[in-house]
Amino acid sequence: MDDLTRLVAVEDVRRLMARYVYSADHHRWDDLAALFTSDAPFVASTVDGSIQARMTGCAEIADRLKARNQADSVLIHHLFSSEIDIESPDSVAGVWAMEDIVTTPHDGEMHGYGHYRVRFTRSDGRWLITELHITRLRLDWTHPDKENRS
Incomplete structure (x- = not known):
């Protein structure tokens, strides 16, 4: 694969991840889900x-994210330091350092730091996410009662 083809592929998947976080931040769950293959797993875990x-x-990604993130929630996602x-x-794997903030009136604010590992x-x-x-x-966490815990 020549250098130009490699650079185009890298830029294409970087832009795809930018669409992913933009769609999440703007509650565009169908747009976000359309970035995945029909059988792609999406897993969120803690370091333990x-x-x-x-x-x-x-379909499940769109439905579950819609149910979990109501209109009054505020989501902020940042991606850093990609390694692609x-x-x-036709196959790419990448790791992005990430930070996300999710705020809801009833649950308070979650501020997370970690990594996205994506295939x-x-x-x-067209590039699609096959695994995230x-x-x-x-x-x-900052809860509505202002109690803080890590």
Whole structure:
């Protein structure tokens, strides 16, 4: 694979992840789910391996995220320091450092720090997420009663 083709693939998956976080922040769950293959697993866990959420495929991802994030919630996602490996012309794996803040009127605020580990495939010239795993290394909570815990 030549350098230009590699650079285009890297930029394409970076833009796909930018669409992912933009869609999440703006509660565009159908747009976000459309970035995944029909059978893609989406797993969120803490560093100790505790599973916070597990979903599979576009439909379940959209439905579960809609149910979990009401209109009055505020989501903020930041991605940093991507490390992207081109495995083949149609297969890419990447790791992004991440930070997210989720605020709801009833549950308070969750502030997470960790990594996205993502696998992508290209089909018909379009990159899609085939697997996404969020591992949060740290979670800080501020509850409506202002009690703080880590």
